[in-house]
Amino acid sequence: xxDQSRDIQIRVPVLTRVEGEGALEIDVAxxxxxxxxxxxxxxxxxxxxxxxxxECDQVIDMVARxxxxxxxxxxxxxxxxxEGLFGFEAPDWLQDMRRAMYCGEWLQSHALHIHLLxxxxxxxxxxxxxxxxxxxxxxxxxxxxxTLGNDLIALFGGRSVHPVGVRVGGFYRAPRLDEVxxxxxxxxxxxxxxxALVGWTAGLEFPDDEQSFISVALSHPDEYAIGRGNLIxxxxxxxxxxxxxxxxxxxxxxxxxxxxxxLEGRPYLVGPLARLNLNFHQLPKPVRQVMDGCGxxxxxxxxxxxxxxxAVELHLAVHEAIRLLEAYREPESSYIPLQPREGNGxxxxxxxxxxxxxxxxxxxxxxxxxxxxxxxxxxxxxxxxEDIRHSLERLGLESADExxxxxxxxxxxxxxxxxxxxxxxxxxxxRRR
Amino acid sequence: MTRILGVGSPFxxxxxxxxxxxxxxxxxxxxxxxxxxxRPGSGLLAYFNGVEQLILLDAVLLDTEPGGVSLxxxxxxxxxxxxxxxxxxxxxxxxxxxxRLGCLPGRLQLVGxxxxxxxSTPPNLDTAGLExxxxxLLPESVCRP
Numbered sequence: 001x002x003d004q005s006r007d008i009q010i011r012v013p014v015l016t017r018v019e020g021e022g023a024l025e026i027d028v029a030x031x032x033x034x035x036x037x038x039x040x041x042x043x044x045x046x047x048x049x050x051x052x053x054x055e056c057d058q059v060i061d062m063v064a065r066x067x068x069x070x071x072x073x074x075x076x077x078x079x080x081x082x083e084g085l086f087g088f089e090a091p092d093w094l095q096d097m098r099r100a101m102y103c104g105e106w107l108q109s110h111a112l113h114i115h116l117l118x119x120x121x122x123x124x125x126x127x128x129x130x131x132x133x134x135x136x137x138x139x140x141x142x143x144x145x146x147t148l149g150n151d152l153i154a155l156f157g158g159r160s161v162h163p164v165g166v167r168v169g170g171f172y173r174a175p176r177l178d179e180v181x182x183x184x185x186x187x188x189x190x191x192x193x194x195x196a197l198v199g200w201t202a203g204l205e206f207p208d209d210e211q212s213f214i215s216v217a218l219s220h221p222d223e224y225a226i227g228r229g230n231l232i233x234x235x236x237x238x239x240x241x242x243x244x245x246x247x248x249x250x251x252x253x254x255x256x257x258x259x260x261x262x263l264e265g266r267p268y269l270v271g272p273l274a275r276l277n278l279n280f281h282q283l284p285k286p287v288r289q290v291m292d293g294c295g296x297x298x299x300x301x302x303x304x305x306x307x308x309x310x311a312v313e314l315h316l317a318v319h320e321a322i323r324l325l326e327a328y329r330e331p332e333s334s335y336i337p338l339q340p341r342e343g344n345g346x347x348x349x350x351x352x353x354x355x356x357x358x359x360x361x362x363x364x365x366x367x368x369x370x371x372x373x374x375x376x377x378x379x380x381x382x383x384x385x386e387d388i389r390h391s392l393e394r395l396g397l398e399s400a401d402e403x404x405x406x407x408x409x410x411x412x413x414x415x416x417x418x419x420x421x422x423x424x425x426x427x428x429x430x431r432r433r
Numbered sequence: 434m435t436r437i438l439g440v441g442s443p444f445x446x447x448x449x450x451x452x453x454x455x456x457x458x459x460x461x462x463x464x465x466x467x468x469x470x471x472r473p474g475s476g477l478l479a480y481f482n483g484v485e486q487l488i489l490l491d492a493v494l495l496d497t498e499p500g501g502v503s504l505x506x507x508x509x510x511x512x513x514x515x516x517x518x519x520x521x522x523x524x525x526x527x528x529x530x531x532x533r534l535g536c537l538p539g540r541l542q543l544v545g546x547x548x549x550x551x552x553s554t555p556p557n558l559d560t561a562g563l564e565x566x567x568x569x570l571l572p573e574s575v576c577r578p
Contacts, residue, residue, distance in 0.1 A: 068471075068472060068474075112474075112475065116475055116522070128475075128530065129526060129529050129530050129533055132530055132533040132534055133533055136533070136534050136535075139530070139533075139534060140534060140536075143475060143476075143478050143479065146475065146476060147476060147479040150476055150479075159471075160476075161471045161472065161473070162471065
């Protein structure tokens with residue numbers, strides 16, 4: 001048997017050092033991949049049932065517990081659903097400050113992924129700890145930006161992990177001006193680092209790996225969409241978020257406890273690269289100029305350019321947070337009391353990893369009777385499997401087992417999936433037949 | 434400046450360090466900052482800034498003397514899994530990264546609080562043992578007798 005036709009089994013039985021629990025299975029026979037599965041075996045968390053019977057404001061704090069990295073996204077999608085149902089349109093101050101808070105989440109999440117999770121793959125290290133010996137300044141930059149993002153979240157949410165500041169009709173408390181000013185100064189001081197980060201990521205060595213995929217994101221006529229907008233795709237879809245269920249389907253796969261999503265039967269991409277591919281023309285001019293000068297051109301169909309897209313969005317988050325906080329004024333009231341209304345509410349916002357869609361059916365007392373939550377990682381699962389297959393074939397299935405495993409893991413981490421949380425896997429059970 | 438960090442979460446025995454911080458907040462420890470953190474991951478390093486002495490409290494999987502406290506050697510954390518961490522980045526990894534970056538406080542002391550075998554329920558904290566240990570670790574100029 002020559003090397004090209006060898007049979008290979010790659011098994012990563014436990015994706016360790018991860019938020020979620022998953023595994024990777026790849027079987028190669030006669031020079032072709034005959035089986036590939038990103039197995040997610042973490043037990044279902046059943047949050048959608050937990051929230052039934054609770055008031056809307058309680059649900060906003062409950063769904064924040066779904067994720068320690070993107071709790072703001074869960075809160076924002078939920079509050080948007082309830083406020084839309086109750087006929088409330090957030091005034092400008094509230095829209096702006098929620099966007100500023102969301103920028104904090106993008107900043108901390110993107111800084112974490114770029115520096116501690118993805119960069120080691122591109123620079124040939126097995127962890128950020130190992131990378132820190134040769135790139136201490138880069139790791140420090142990542143940690144400082146992450147801390148700044150966390151502190152921006154805490155400004156509005158009281159704390160950065162599972163914040164508690166968001167409520168129907170506004171915030172429980174508006175920050176005082178003297179609390180805003182120190183954060184604003186730190187954001188202004190961080191702007192050069194955020195700009196430089198775009199060039200730093202663009203200077204990494206990327207595999208030549210153009211692929212065809214469908215990008216899906218929110219789009220808003222007035223801004224680079226984060227917390228509001230219509231759903232659009234690179235294939236021409238444009239629809240109100242309330243029609244999500246008419247176009248997107250979820251189905252169960254035997255190898256995953258997380259539902260797979262498809263758009264008209266096909267996998268699709270959500271997240272930074274999808275957003276930038278669809279909305280790059282809406283970047284503020286200073287952010288656009290830095291992106292245009294970095295040497296990587298968007299829209300891009302090289303999935304490895306996701307790290308550059310994250311850096312561009314991190315720059316955007318710092319730029320936007322500065323703009324919004326420079327105009328900060330303390331409101332007379334941090335929220336407007338709302339009267340609950342019976343019906344179905346829909347929310348969709350751009351979590352760091354992509355669109356996060358919520359639906360709540362609420363009774364006339366404001367009690368949630370039914371909930372449906374579609375997170376970004378669930379939506380990206382099919383795309384990840386498609387990408388691994390393509391990338392390994394592009395790399396060459398005759399490559400060494402270790403090279404195949406590393407490339408597969410790099411592809412998974414590239415999506416920053418919440419379930420396996422894009423970290424480095426410790427164990428590999430690899431068998432040849 | 435001296436800072437005491439309690440790392441944990443609201444769940445079961447993982448909240449022991451938070452209980453310890455609550456208890457310490459009722460003591461007169463002088464110029465000591467007490468902070469509760471919910472699984473900070475790499476964000477732990479941000480709490481090393483501007484600190485001369487850091488005492489870090491965390492629940493440890495020990496089924497002897499549930500609720501008891503032990504002073505740990507940082508080496509004892511090596512290889513510990515980080516099941517309740519963020520992105521697989523737990524206290525041990527954060528300390529290792531801090532060491533690589535040269536940003537660990539001049540005096541760093543780790544205090545483990547024994548979980549016991551039942552992780553779903555926090556055992557009764559050995560408050561007397563905790564008080565004794567913390568007073569020993571704090572310099573007299575900080576901790577008035």
